[in-house]
Amino acid sequence: MSVVQLRPKPGQGSGAPKGRHGSVCLTREESAALRAALRNLNRTRTWAEIAREIGVCRNTLRHVANGLTPGSAGLALRVARLAGLGIERILTPGPVSTGAACPTCGRSG
Numbered sequence: 001m002s003v004v005q006l007r008p009k010p011g012q013g014s015g016a017p018k019g020r021h022g023s024v025c026l027t028r029e030e031s032a033a034l035r036a037a038l039r040n041l042n043r044t045r046t047w048a049e050i051a052r053e054i055g056v057c058r059n060t061l062r063h064v065a066n067g068l069t070p071g072s073a074g075l076a077l078r079v080a081r082l083a084g085l086g087i088e089r090i091l092t093p094g095p096v097s098t099g100a101a102c103p104t105c106g107r108s109g
Helices: 028-041 047-054 058-065 073-083 087-091
Strands: none
Touching (some): 028 058, 028 073, 047 058, 047 073, 073 087
């Protein structure tokens, strides 16, 4: 996972609403991989079920899955835990390897 830390210009504050903390930004490739992971989870669960299991709003998941928002490292970690995969696997685009079986459904890629 690539970590990109954005710093505000002097005198501009953090940019995050009061009471909230900024999050680590994902690269475009990592965001695309997170979107794919969410869509794969949505094949076996509804957005409401996924949201309840990982503790986020259903609309947040839908916005990330549809590419309206990029997601965050924290969301990726929660998705990885739910899917039973490592964070690196969730944020790495493409298949695991040729002929490897999916750890969730057992289907070979």
